[in-house]
Amino acid sequence: MNSGIDRISLIRKLKKDIASETGKGSGRETGKTSPPPVKDGLPGWERLSEFVYRRREYIYLDFKIPSNYRYSDILFYDTETTGLSSGAGTFVFLLGMARTEDEFPGEQELKMDKKLSKAGIRGNRVDAYNGNKRRIAVEQVLLADYPGEPDFLEYIHGRFERAKVFVSFNGKSYDSHLIRTRFLMNGRDFKFNEQYDLLHISRRLWSRVIGRCTLKDIEENILGIHRYGDLPGYEVPERYFAFLRTGNANILYDVFKHNRQDVLSMVVLLDTVVKILSGENTEVVFDYASSGSYLSGQSGADEKKLGEKHLKRAFGNGDLRAGRYLSIIHKRRKEWDHAVRIWIKMTEAKSFFAVLELAKYYEHRKRDYHAALMWMDRYLSWGMPLSVKDRREVNRRRKRLMTRAGNKEG
Amino acid sequence: MRNKNSDTILTVMLGDIINRLKNNRSFMNNVTHWEVIPERKGDYRDIPEEIDSRIKSALFSEGIKKLYAHQLKSYDTVRQGKNVVIVTPTASGKTLAYNLPVLQSLLEDRDAKAMYLFPTKALSQDQQAELNEIMLKGELPLKIFTYDGDTPSSIRISVREEGRIIITNPDMLHTGILPNHTKWIRVFKSLKFIVIDEIHTYRGVFGSHMANLLRRLKRIAGFYGSAPAFICCSATIGNPKELAENIIEEEAVLIDKNGSPSGTRHFVLYNPPLVDRIQGIRRGVVQESRRIASGLIREGIKTIVFARSRLRTELIASYINQSIKNFYTDNHRLNIAAYRGGYLPNERRRIESGLREGTIAGVVSTNALELGIDIGGLDASVMAGFPGTISSAWQQAGRAGRNSGLALSILIASASPIDQYIIQHPEYFFGKSPESGWVDPDNIYILLDHLKCAAFELPFKDGEAFNNNVDELLNYLEESGILRHTGQKWYWSDRSYPAESVSLRTSTPENIVIVNTASGKNEVIGEMDLSSAKFLLYKGAVYMHQGDQYIVQELDLENHRCYIEDSKENYYTDSIVKTDIKMLQQDEVVELGGIKCIVGDVLVRSQATKFKKLKYHTHENIGYGEINLPADEMHTRAVVLLFTEASETGKDFADTEEALKAEFIRKLGTLLKNISPVFLLCDLGDIGIAERVKDTMFNIPALYVFDHYPGGTGISEGLLKNMRRIVQGAHELVSGCSCENGCPSCIGPSDSIGDVKVMVISFLRKWLSGWQDEQRDR
Known part of the structure; x- marks a missing residue:
């Protein structure tokens, strides 16, 4: 219904415009050119070509990366776009990148960058300074108007080509597709190497703890980074359109700041995640059951061991999911005593899973049908709700156990 | 079988x-x-030598040893690279008529792709099943995928990367494929055929959308360097070749000699x-x-x-x-x-x-x-x-x-x-020959919508043609702030995804899910579109599904759910619908041949307020129930014709016997509705009429002719502009019609004894003579 009204008003306006223009005798000249972008220049930015600008700074941070990567392999990146949907009409107008070099920085640069980091990033983790830092080149590339896109992409291509691992927050399913679309729209292609998307692992570690897991939520609740006067993401496209109309680059400064912080937060976030997953001490809260199940599913022996440790800790705190994962690990290894101990512990919380596992254990392992039946009956006596499927399962099992128990006696 | x-x-x-x-x-x-x-005896031809032996063996195993003449002609014409329109009744092997040249070409050219467009999802799935059978029997190495709203995301990538034949529907092409064409690069790079089945369903507004959709499709294909040929199939209609050529905007060879027995x-x-x-x-x-x-x-x-x-x-x-x-x-x-x-x-x-x-x-x-x-x-x-x-x-x-x-x-x-x-x-x-289909791809309303989508898909270059030169419209879109003109190109410069707000069909895509709550099962047994639900699934309605009978407990419009339970009532229900039409805004008032015509926005409001309980078999009315649901409202455009007593024609009307007045206006409306599609290039179903013996707003007799598409598609403006030709055409039609007192082709069959047809003819004659020199030339 509303679309009906919008449409009507749109058409009415169009008709009026065309009518008034034809009335004047001369329509608007077609092929007129829009005002030039970046009217008063962009202080602090280098102009790379007619419509492409770059800003570069160095920041020194001590941060960890997954042990199977080298520092110089990694490129952090984040895009700002003209729309929130994907599709051929959504442009990338700003790309923020961060990469490290392997060598440690010299004294001279350190001093200079101390100043920079003070001005830029807040939060204890980033500000802490202990001399063991790596030099990070933070770079932002701006597309100041659409016709510059080929140059913009050419520059990005040069940077991307060298990277072996792309670290992003939701880039695997969003930013990377958008960038690839831009390349294809300009008659070239770019295939991303390995992608490490921080969104997925963050969800595992924290969605139980903090609920929604946007980068901002994680910064505030986990990393202790607080943004002041940050531009909400949904306002980004409007800022860019306003800039295109007016050529006033000041409108974009909030976008630059926002994008820069996104990239830097990713560095800190990666550090935190890597520490958690390698068992280093962190004061950060996270979901041990979830990290435990993730780690114990990995192939490395160290990871498996750490995973078990996390699960034990979570189970110690009464997390039944952890008990479940842990008991399954033991069961697979046929460490029955361990498994049974966990199940019995879990029955204190009236876990149906545990009761069922105990019943199976006594029936098939021990052939102690009475004990198995006892567990089933005990569960029923608790009067817990049962799904139709589970009830069917219980009834079937009890019936069989009763026959077997009877046979054994008889 | x-x-x-x-x-x-x-x-x-x-x-x-x-x-x-x-x-x-x-x-x-x-x-x-x-x-x-x-x-009718079949007209059989040999299967061409060149056909791949794997296809042949698939055909043999289906018991097909010869082709029908029209299948061969279709094969030959398509293989010459021409577009075709195949007109064949049901069960005449039309699927093979397009599958044969497509499959052969796809086997010869390892890169070639084809896209099949069906108007409904059900037809797509049917076609997929049929093609799969041929693939299996002939062990053909061609992958065929259906891509629609039901396609699981897990296989969407394989569809785009490996599909040789993509079966889809116009809506999916419109909102899913074209705006994301970079993901479909493999398909668009070597798109050789577009099959449009049931092309006769694309008439009127839907057809005009389809024509614009194909303009977009060709534009994108062109961007990647391909120029597909079109294979269209139509049921028997009055003008299949014309309709197809208007939709694909290219010449097509008509194949309408059915060779099947x-x-x-x-x-x-x-x-x-x-x-x-x-x-x-x-x-x-x-x-x-x-x-x-x-x-x-x-x-x-x-x-x-x-x-x-x-x-x-x-x-x-x-x-x-x-x-x-x-x-x-x-x-x-x-x-x-x-x-x-x-x-x-x-x-x-x-x-x-x-x-x-x-x-x-x-x-x-x-x-x-x-x-x-x-x-x-x-x-x-x-x-x-x-x-x-x-x-x-x-x-x-x-x-x-x-x-x-x-x-x-x-x-x-x-x-x-x-x-x-x-x-x-x-x-x-x-x-009588079957109805003709009309489309108007340059309808400014529809064109503008698709221009936005096209600009999103690929920036327009200065002077680039869509239908014709569209610079003026692009200029308008720039002024509205959604395009940016720079570097001799028009770039999409808005955060929205335009295809999302353009619907190719009149009906809303929103659905109500029907949930059976009997014995706590909460089982979904069906679905229904939102606006129909208001007239069929109100509280207390008896709903039938596969012959089982249910009664509606609650229709939850907000959550799009309808809860029903088993029912053993001996009646069924039927709602009583009231339709109101109200003029919201008058944009233009003109006198045409002495009849006052107003164009403006109207609100068409339909509401079910009561329902009847009707006993099974005897259909006797055994009671009523109340319906408390919001009205279904549509804002659209309309022309209202007012019969003022000051005019000759108005006087004529005033002198009409009271009992015949309502019928007379209705007949006139039916006639205008019947003739208008010819001049307005729309479909009969795109136009609605409502007659009022005494209109509540104008206090005189009135006839509303309104656009059935929310927001309007220019039918009202077209009507006003072409009124004289339409009235002339109407006069010719009704006076030349050989029927006695009205038939479906002119004023509609009469159910009264009065001589309505004569009245309508004389009314139209007077109307035409009242035109004289005041004719508007816009």
Whole structure:
């Protein structure tokens, strides 16, 4: 219904415009050119070509990366776009990148960058300074108007080509597709190497703890980074359109700041995640059951061991999911005593899973049908709700156990 | 699949029944016409040498050793790189007519791709199943995928990367594929064929959208360097070549000489007997269809019944089931299905395959089965009421009959004037060529919508043509702030995704899910579009699904759910709908030939306020219920014609007998509606009319002609602009019509004794003479 009204008003306006223009005798000249972008220049930015600008700074941070990567392999990146949907009409107008070099920085640069980091990033983790830092080149590339896109992409291509691992927050399913679309729209292609998307692992570690897991939520609740006067993401496209109309680059400064912080937060976030997953001490809260199940599913022996440790800790705190994962690990290894101990512990919380596992254990392992039946009956006596499927399962099992128990006696 | 032998047996059985009907006096008393359409011999040709042996072996295993002439012609023409339009009735092997050249070309060129467009999802799935069979039998190395809203995201990548034939629908192409064309680069780079099946369904507004969608498709294909050829298939309509060429905007070779054989068809027009001779009341179409269809099904004749509404579909299906169950023991196993939109896909697939495999003996359907879904050969089709257009009637009749043997089609008239006219004037029905289809791709409303989508997909270059030069419209879009013109290109410069807010079809895509709450199951049994739900799923409504009866407990519009439970009531329900039309804004007032015409925005409001409880079988009214649901509102554009007494024509109207006034305006409206599509290039269904003997706003007689599409598509403006030609055309049509006092082609069949046709003619003559020099030339 509303679309009906919008449409009507749109058409009415169009008709009026065309009518008034034809009335004047001369329509608007077609092929007129829009005002030039970046009217008063962009202080602090280098102009790379007619419509492409770059800003570069160095920041020194001590941060960890997954042990199977080298520092110089990694490129952090984040895009700002003209729309929130994907599709051929959504442009990338700003790309923020961060990469490290392997060598440690010299004294001279350190001093200079101390100043920079003070001005830029807040939060204890980033500000802490202990001399063991790596030099990070933070770079932002701006597309100041659409016709510059080929140059913009050419520059990005040069940077991307060298990277072996792309670290992003939701880039695997969003930013990377958008960038690839831009390349294809300009008659070239770019295939991303390995992608490490921080969104997925963050969800595992924290969605139980903090609920929604946007980068901002994680910064505030986990990393202790607080943004002041940050531009909400949904306002980004409007800022860019306003800039295109007016050529006033000041409108974009909030976008630059926002994008820069996104990239830097990713560095800190990666550090935190890597520490958690390698068992280093962190004061950060996270979901041990979830990290435990993730780690114990990995192939490395160290990871498996750490995973078990996390699960034990979570189970110690009464997390039944952890008990479940842990008991399954033991069961697979046929460490029955361990498994049974966990199940019995879990029955204190009236876990149906545990009761069922105990019943199976006594029936098939021990052939102690009475004990198995006892567990089933005990569960029923608790009067817990049962799904139709589970009830069917219980009834079937009890019936069989009763026959077997009877046979054994008889 | 049945074999020849059982076909022969069925022909004998059906022949026997036809003879019995012919000798049945009480049946024949109601038959107004019995047309025998003689059998046609097949025109066979050899399968071309060059066809890949794998395709040949697939054809052999289907029992196909020769092609029909039209299939060969289609093959040859497509292979020459030309566009084609194939016009063939149902069961004439049209699928092979397009699959053969496509498959052959795809096997020869390892990169080539084809895209098949079907108007509905059901048809896509059907085509996928059919192609898969050929693939399997011939072990062809071609991957075929259906890409629509139901395609799981896990296989979407394989569709884009590996698919050689992509089966989809216009809506998906519009919102999913084109705006994301970079993901489909493999397909667009070597897109060789576009198959458009059922092209006759793309008429009027829908067709104009389709034409613009194809402009976008060609533009994107061109961007990646391909220029696909079009293969279109149409049911029999008045102007298939013209319609197809207007939609694809390229020349196409017409192939309309059907080479497939068909058996003798008996087409019977049946008018239910009068039960009250004085008042002219006839037996109801529902009961008569039930009686006739049950008779056929009991004799083992596979029958399809077409009903005109969902409610009637369910009613007739449940009646047939009852009357068959009562018959004798062996019939318990006869399975009659109802089929209509709103069933879940699985259920529909089950019914379709049941029909093909013969486990379902009969089906009652809405026009959902009118299109080419493969349901195998049926023997008889019964139309419970005239389906509205001649071309639909032939499509529905065509669902019965195989290539050989007999087919029986029975059209049962309802009491409506159109049905009564058709049934009493068989020469009209059998003599008139089917309706033509019109589209207007340059309709500014529709064009502008697609221009936005096209700009999103790829920036426009200065002077680039879409239909014609569109710089002026692009300029307008830049002024509205959604494009940016720079560097000789027009760039999309808005955060929105334009395809999302442009709907190709009139109906809203929102659905209500129907949940059966009986015994705490909460089982979803069906779905229904939002606006229909307001008229069919109100609280207290009896809802039928596959003959089972439920009662609606609650319709939760907010959460799009309808809760129902089992019901054993002995009645069904029917809502009473009130339609209001209100002028919201007057944009232009002009006098045309002495008639005041106002163009403006209107609000068309339909609301179900009450419902009737009707007893099964007798259909007597046993009570009412209240409906408390919001009205269905549509803002659109309309022209209102006001018959002021100051004008000659107005005086004429004022002098009309009171009793005839309403009918007179209605007839005039019907006439204008009938003639307008020719001048406005729209479809009959795009126009609505509402007559008021005394309009509440203007206090004088008024006739509203409104656009059926929310927001309007320019029909009202077109009407105003072309009014004189339309009135002239209307005058010619009605005075040249050979009917006595109105027929469906002119003012609509008359149901009164007054001489309305003469009145309309004289009115139009006066109107035309009142024009003189005040004619507007805009």
